[in-house]
Amino acid sequence: MNKGHEAMAYLTFIIDNYASLPSTMAFMHPHLSGFLSAWHTDMALHSNVDALNSLQIQxxxxNGYANLRCNQNPGCIKKHWKNKFVTAEIWREIFNGISTDRGGKHDVPPYIAAACCAQFAVSRNRVLERPLSDYEHFRQWIFDTDLTDRYSGRAFEYLWHVIFGMRAV
Structure with a gap:
């Protein structure tokens, strides 16, 4: 299904390769370089190639997880912490019923913040901290939600760091 923007591709990769994941994974948009198409890559000339070449794998x-975007706007500045893409209802739909759920009461944080744009690196060990069923649950949410492609994908933009064990802000 072509829904959820890059979240569908990222989750499908994890699900399909869960038993044989590489030690380090970089999830990125397919833009090679250039401001208009790859404005969310923080390297000179907005080059994804340069971003990957400078990735500190150690x-x-x-740390298990690293956002590949360092520019804090949009996403990290305080006025963005209460974002419209991850409401309490969406948070509960995505996180209730997963392995870390505590009886359907997965705590909704008051604020959620991360550098935008769903480009990050994650270790195999960090991915494997969650069972495969969690990733299947996340992907099923994308299938089932009434939210559009854009909005369902945007919700995940602000949740990848949480999914991979980082604090909400």
Whole structure:
């Protein structure tokens, strides 16, 4: 299904390769370079190639997760912490019933913030901290939600860091 923007592709990769994931994964948009198409890549000339060449893999392994965008706008500045893409209802739909759920009462944080644009690196060990069923649940949410392609994908933009064990802000 072509829904959820890059979230569908990212989740499908994890689900399809769960048993044989590489030690480090970088999830990125397919833009090679250039401001208009790859404005969300923080390297000179907005080059994804340069971004990957400068990726500190040891850092990813030590921390488990690294957002590939360092520019805090949009997403991290305080006025964005209460975003319209991850409401309490959406949070509950996505996180209730997964492995870390505590009886259907998965705590909704008051704020959620991350650098935008769903480009990140994650270690295999961090991905495997969740069972395969969690990723299947996340993808099923995309299939089932009434939200559009854009909005369902945008919700995940602000949740990848949480999915991979980081604090909400």
């Amino acid at each position: 850092y990813v392994h030590e």
